[in-house]
Amino acid sequence: SGRGGAVSILLAQALSPTPALAQSSAPPSVRAGRVAGPMRLDGVPDEPAWLTVDSITELRQREPTEGGQPSQRTVVRLLAGDDGLWVAFWCYDTEPGRIIHAQLRRDADLDGDDWVGIVLDPQRDRRTGFAFQVNANGAMADAEVMGGEDANGDWDGVWDARARINSDGWTAELYIPWQTLRYRRDGEGWGLNVAR
Numbered sequence: 001s002g003r004g005g006a007v008s009i010l011l012a013q014a015l016s017p018t019p020a021l022a023q024s025s026a027p028p029s030v031r032a033g034r035v036a037g038p039m040r041l042d043g044v045p046d047e048p049a050w051l052t053v054d055s056i057t058e059l060r061q062r063e064p065t066e067g068g069q070p071s072q073r074t075v076v077r078l079l080a081g082d083d084g085l086w087v088a089f090w091c092y093d094t095e096p097g098r099i100i101h102a103q104l105r106r107d108a109d110l111d112g113d114d115w116v117g118i119v120l121d122p123q124r125d126r127r128t129g130f131a132f133q134v135n136a137n138g139a140m141a142d143a144e145v146m147g148g149e150d151a152n153g154d155w156d157g158v159w160d161a162r163a164r165i166n167s168d169g170w171t172a173e174l175y176i177p178w179q180t181l182r183y184r185r186d187g188e189g190w191g192l193n194v195a196r
Helices: 048-052
Strands: 074-080 084-092 115-121 128-135 140-146 160-166 169-177 191-195
Touching: 048 074, 074 115, 084 115, 115 169, 128 160, 128 169
Parallel strands: none
Antiparallel strands: 074 084, 084 169, 115 128, 115 191, 128 140, 160 169
């Protein structure tokens, strides 16, 4: 995040796992729930469906301490709808008045802001995928991952996001239509990485 990398979250199914996570015998996994009822993309994940799905909460720092405990709590949940994937972030912050949210335009460099992101690896090849970021203002950035560390920042996928600052920190909702992604239909599951 903009305040010295307060939290960076990695899952072992990520495109480029940290050495500590890569050594684990079984990577962590999460199951996306199904959308049940209407959903609003407003940055406030308060629909009942969000309460029925698995949460990603076992998060680790990448900076400033590789593998360290996060300084702030983050919760991530996923919902699959008929038309796309919904992702929600709850970014708790003990000092919400210090949340940095300067950028307003699409594809701006969000590194100076508090932001969250998800990298999806639908092919599960740990080399290609799609990255989606949003800051606390709701400014969006995306890229197509091509071959591990290479990313095409000129790629503009069709997706949307909203964010909202509140007294506990901030929340964000992302909606990514299925047609934006290339994926296998064999039900094998996807790799992913989330970051704050």
